[in-house]
Amino acid sequence: MEGGAAGAGASSNHVADPDTNDAPHTGDEDEVAEVDPEGRYYRYTEVVGRGRFKQIYKAFDTQIGIDVAWSKITAEPHHLSDEQLQQIVGEMTKGLDLEHPNIIKCFECWEDQQRHCINLITELFTSGNLRQYRNLHKHLDLKAVKRMARQILKGLEYLHAMQPPVVHGDLRCDKIYVNGHSGEIKIGDLGLATLIPLRWEESEQDPTPEMEDMQKDVRGDIFAFGLCMLELLTLKQLDPQHCLEVPQLLTQVPDAEAARFIANCVGDPQQRHTASQLLDDPFLQVRKAPPPEPTAGGGPSEAAAGEGEGGDSSNAGEGQIAIGKLRGEDYNFEFQGKAREGKMHFRLFMTQVNDSSAEGANPPVVRTIDFVFDPDVDTADNLAAEISEEFALSPTDTEICAAALREWLAKDMPGSDSNQ
Template structure:
């Protein structure tokens, strides 16, 4: 922790305890699709050591490698991500990840299981206006930030919520389908903000997946569906393989 020689410990003890408690909260998470935080130790007042599960695999972004995934893989990974979000968002108080994106999702070595990582920005949402959930500038990965966090709608401060996580999940679905991050060709933060404000999320051409995707990426956050409802959507519940679903559009790999 950033404690300098000569600092009065009482002056920084509150910040230290806040950091320790933040990591301790992560140690309480138990879900098969979430990285395990195993133990926290504080050998010195300004030193916190966190022991985490060792994962053998690669990020979903590297797994995609600029090439669309096939439908069964998109369906399977989407369901697993949804289940992880349902677990986080159902905690009391809810845990908001704040940085869902394909580089913070690990595809394990068996190429079938995924794990959500990257909890450096996660928060416990005590209420919508909780001080740690509201900041003057958005945090996270730019291409995956919800419009209400970009200032595309009027707000006094940035309001993180379950719905902002759901938007980012939808953007991750977009990358699995297209092989590219949303707004990959947009050159600046201002241009992206203006584009989202005018048009919302980038469009998908696939009818069945478009409905699922639209429920994640409604520009009005009140219209986005929670993870529990997304898990009941026909895209995730219909296990029949539909030939040519993505391959005809993107040449999706097997």
């Protein structure tokens, strides 16, 4: 592949030349097992994941200098025909044109006719898939599950809005990947729905009509998303073959609103909600803390100063107000925070940046957000991500929010035992 970023579709669907894709003599032959036909990606021997039909290796992009994942789908031992391999390649290469923050980025895909296998280069996710991640972290707050759900639905919304709609067809928790340090969620394994009939054959199970429809219609993806939500909330591993268990499992969901939300995903296909409708569901909305009592003063800083004065005995045992101003890319931020009952209650003023000197310029837009930081379940990055999701902040402004929260929370929270 000549130059170019690891972008979509640049002469990516090609047949490997067996004379050019052996490991080069780089002095580290013990690690490098294979190189792609263009000489850009180096596959190492280290296995980072396995699936029923594929094995995933750690690899390296020599042009950008980043680690990537190299997946191999081999004809044996599944007895895949050349026609099936070509069909899988055709489906997988559609992923090269997809650009969305909640869809795994695919860089390159090709069929190796000599080795009778398919190779796919994608982003590398170090925390594994969502099923592994959930099993590792048994105590997951409902708030975190909602954040995961929003990201999955945004990916599905993007796929389903394409013309024609892209149907994943095999969405499960082990097809969704996690970056544990940031909470980032991405849908992967597009194109592997072609192999589902082989899974049925190996399990000697007859597919239900619901299972067959999942590959054909976007409503099948929504049903599968509902199963993912059930798995996250009940810790019971669920795949489409468990669809008959859904009514009973809904009774095991501890939160009534969550159960209602999932029922909208797995109910009658004709009445099933779309990804866009589910994103607007009240269950997934960011719930803000009630605003603090109004105080004297004209602007945010004056109100904060008034509250920060220590003359009000009703606030005994509470920490003092923390105030900070930060200049961002699209917004200027002003935070106020006050500790109460072991939690930090924040008020954030976001003032949109515009050129006030321009002729006819409108007054800047000011948004006010009230939220609570609970140290038992929240992180600065997660809170900043929720604000970013709601107001479509730029990556720069999102990081500014997170950095400010991290700075304050790294110190002893006002109102903690050490400050009383």
